[in-house]
Structures are given as structure tokens and as C-alpha cells.
Amino acid sequence: MAKPLQLAIPLCLVLLHVLSQYGCLAADLQFEPIKQNQCQIDQLQAREPDIQIECEAGRIESWDHYQNDFQCAGVAAQRITIEPNGLHLPSYTHSPQLMYIVKGWGVMMTALPGCPETFELSQGSEQVQEERQGFDDLERHQKVRFIGEGDIIAIPPGIVHWVHNNGNSSLVAVSLLDICNDLNQLDRNPRRFYLAGNPEDEFNRQGEDISQEDEFNQQEGEGISYEQRRHSGQGSNYNNNIFAGFDTSLLADALNVDIETAMKVHGQIDQQRSQIVRVEGKFGFLHPPIKSSHWQRTQQEQKDEQQGLQGRHDNGLGESLCNIALKQYLGDPRRADIYTPQAGRINILNSNDMPILKQMSLSAETGFLYNNSIYSPHWNLLAHEIFYVIRGSARVQVVNDNGETIFDDEVRQGQLFIVPQNHAVLQKAIDNQGFQYIAFKRQDNAIINTMAGWTSVLRALPDDVLVNAYQISQEEARMLKYNRQETLVLSSSSSS
Numbered sequence: 452m453a454k455p456l457q458l459a460i461p462l463c464l465v466l467l468h469v470l471s472q473y474g475c476l477a478a479d480l481q482f483e484p485i486k487q488n489q490c491q492i493d494q495l496q497a498r499e500p501d502i503q504i505e506c507e508a509g510r511i512e513s514w515d516h517y518q519n520d521f522q523c524a525g526v527a528a529q530r531i532t533i534e535p536n537g538l539h540l541p542s543y544t545h546s547p548q549l550m551y552i553v554k555g556w557g558v559m560m561t562a563l564p565g566c567p568e569t570f571e572l573s574q575g576s577e578q579v580q581e582e583r584q585g586f587d588d589l590e591r592h593q594k595v596r597f598i599g600e601g602d603i604i605a606i607p608p609g610i611v612h613w614v615h616n617n618g619n620s621s622l623v624a625v626s627l628l629d630i631c632n633d634l635n636q637l638d639r640n641p642r643r644f645y646l647a648g649n650p651e652d653e654f655n656r657q658g659e660d661i662s663q664e665d666e667f668n669q670q671e672g673e674g675i676s677y678e679q680r681r682h683s684g685q686g687s688n689y690n691n692n693i694f695a696g697f698d699t700s701l702l703a704d705a706l707n708v709d710i711e712t713a714m715k716v717h718g719q720i721d722q723q724r725s726q727i728v729r730v731e732g733k734f735g736f737l738h739p740p741i742k743s744s745h746w747q748r749t750q751q752e753q754k755d756e757q758q759g760l761q762g763r764h765d766n767g768l769g770e771s772l773c774n775i776a777l778k779q780y781l782g783d784p785r786r787a788d789i790y791t792p793q794a795g796r797i798n799i800l801n802s803n804d805m806p807i808l809k810q811m812s813l814s815a816e817t818g819f820l821y822n823n824s825i826y827s828p829h830w831n832l833l834a835h836e837i838f839y840v841i842r843g844s845a846r847v848q849v850v851n852d853n854g855e856t857i858f859d860d861e862v863r864q865g866q867l868f869i870v871p872q873n874h875a876v877l878q879k880a881i882d883n884q885g886f887q888y889i890a891f892k893r894q895d896n897a898i899i900n901t902m903a904g905w906t907s908v909l910r911a912l913p914d915d916v917l918v919n920a921y922q923i924s925q926e927e928a929r930m931l932k933y934n935r936q937e938t939l940v941l942s943s944s945s946s947s
Contacts, residue, residue: 490523495858506727508537524835525631527641547811555622566773601782794824802895834894
């Protein structure tokens, strides 16, 4: 007779556990409601940035993340231009970020929490005597990385980073923010938290709030320009750094500095200081001897990071965060993963190359197609794909599950377009410069299924399946399977 009671107690515990999990799930669903048919997109577009902020030494452009294709993919995107001697002030985001350097050169730091300052001056250094006179403590800071065209940088959420353009031309970077990532526990509104300056809102048009409901926007002053709100004092949370929210006296006490210094950190002294500022005087930092080329510098950095990881077998954040690789050079033709001499090349970056991507659930590829070459029609099994055109142009077609063409247009330099998961896409370069792109994918080891070429799904099927599926002859079926010997980058059979 005791058995039913003994069984009842564990069953009650299981039921309570299920109900608690359901309660958490319900709370999550209430917090971030799932929109039905969010990815039922009838028409895709190649988009230019919708929002532009002019700064002292550059500009920040953002794509409207409220558009249906961005909402479906769960991402936001920015293009940041830094003029020579410009400094993009330290900031962090609440979602994983991949940054690709489109052009230019500079330096960057990702300040990793709890890690030592491994770059430091010694007492006997000449640089100490020349540059650090009057200071009791010697210069120390974390690793500074040289960045340049073709580099991709992984930035986990909450990690502070800054970029300085120490070159002679503009530095242009394109960033993808995965706002729907599991590592983001806030809502799906992109946010950037600045540690300095009085930044403008980068992701919302002037006069718009970050709330999702139009009614709430109207209540909060829709139609009032950003400048009006800034000078009137309304919406001050849109144009301050995170130190500004603290009481000045408390902040001075916490930092152990005087009130005037705390006010400068607050941003009270210069309230017009934007996100990208021009450096005054010499901009110095510690670094090893500079190699003669960006490729040599990158090779040395990767060698140093690999040596630091020797003996470690864990991946992602399980590694020592202080030694983890955050940068890869994707612009090197010598490391192409796919190469067809007559058609072009593709470089792929996934979690096998950069373990941190496994935790961030992101990957990327860059490609360069020669004029009239074709990227084999394909679909991504597990990932949305976000393309940014670096140079040249291409004709792109995207097909949905109903066999409808939801995108058929020319994409040009500076434009961005999204291909939803499992939607078939075909691209053909139609420019004498060819077609060069960077594609971000929302999966750490994204796999594609091709529809033409040596590894295509058609080649995997038996002849008789093709014969009966398409009502063709055996000879036509074999031509359909074997007429293409290239794998992914295909040379065109016509010049049109």
C-alpha cells in the first residue's frame, strides 16, 4: 500500500518542475512575444543604411532593424567610418558581434574582464624616460591588435572595445549584431553602451523611441526631433555614457578621483562629444616591433595566440578568456577554402578556425567572384545569411518555399541583403570588377546544400529519381548530374 504514496511524491515533484519550467517559458514568451509568420516574407530588398550619425571624426550608419527581413533574421547591422586619427570611443553591446574591416588600417583593443595587463614598460625602457616622466606608475594595458582590410573580429557581449584609425585614409568596418542570440537576455532592440562621450542613439531614427509599440512611441513624444529633445533635456538617456547615470560625488569616491575629473568622466564638461572623436596630439600605446606588412603582423599574432592555447582542449568561453583568439584575416587569397581559377574564390570562417564562435553561434565567409561567374544555387541548412557587398555588383535571386521569387535584383557596393534560412539563392557577378562580399551566418558551423556542381543534391540522387521527377530522359538526367565539375564557384557557360 505504500507504493502508490512513494510514487506520488516523485510524480508531484516532476509536475512542479514542469510547471515551474512552463511558468518561466510563459514569462519569456510574455517578455518577448513570438510573432507568427514573421519570416513569411513576400519581398526582400537590397538595402542602404537608413540612419546616419555624423561625428567629429567619422560617421555611424545603421540599417533599420524593424524591417521584416531583419526581424526574421534577428539581427542588426552597422557601418562605421573612422577618419584618420579618429577614435571610436570605448563601448560594448548586449549581443554577440562580428566586425569586418572593409578598408583602411588601425588598431583595436578588446578589454577582457579579469585579464592581466600584459603590455607594460620596464623601468629601464627609454620610452619610460621620454614619455612617462612625472608618473609614479608605468604604462600598462591589455593587448592592442593591429587591424586592416580583410580582418574579422569576434566581440562577445559585454566586452569593451575601441578602435583608432592610425592610417592615412578612412577606416570602414561593417558589424553584425546577433540580437536574437541566446547570450542576449534583453529584448531584441539593439543597444550600444558607451563608457565615454555623449553618444546619439545609433539604432533609431530621430524622434523615435526604442519601444516596440507605436502607441507608446506617440506617448513618449514621437515627432520631436532628436536635437530638440537633446537641448530640452528630454530623453537624456539617449545621449549619455553609462558613467553619467551615477551621482558625481559617489562616482568620484568610487574612482578615488576629484570631483572635476568625475565630471569629465560623466560627460558634463563637453556635452557635445560624439561617439567618434578626433585625437589631439600623439596617440601612444605599447606594442611589439611592427612587422613590414599586415599579413606578417597577422601571422605573428595568430602564432602567439596558438602558442598561448597549447595544452588546452576546451573550446569557447571554457578556454582562458585572456588567451582566446578573437581575430582572423579573411582577406588572404592564399587561405581560400574554395578556389576555381576561372571563376573566383571563397574563404570560410567557422568555430573550427575560431573556437569563440561556437559560444557566439556565428560564422562568416568572404567571396570574390570574377565577372560572369556564379555562386552555385544553394540554401543554408541551419542559418540565416546576411550579405554585405564590398565591391562590384551581382544579380541575385532568392526563392521561397512556394517556389516564388522574392528577390530578383542587382546588388551593388555598400548594400546589404538577407537570405532567410532554407531559402534558395543564386548569385552571378555582373561587373568588370567582379563581385566581392562578406556574409555573416547565424550558426557557428553553417552548412549549405548546393543545387549545382560536383557536390550538389542533384548529383546525390539516382538517375531514375531525376527521370521521373522532371520527366526527362536518362541522358538528360546524367547531363543534369555531371555537366558541372566545379564545386561551388562556377564559371559561366555564357557571357550574358
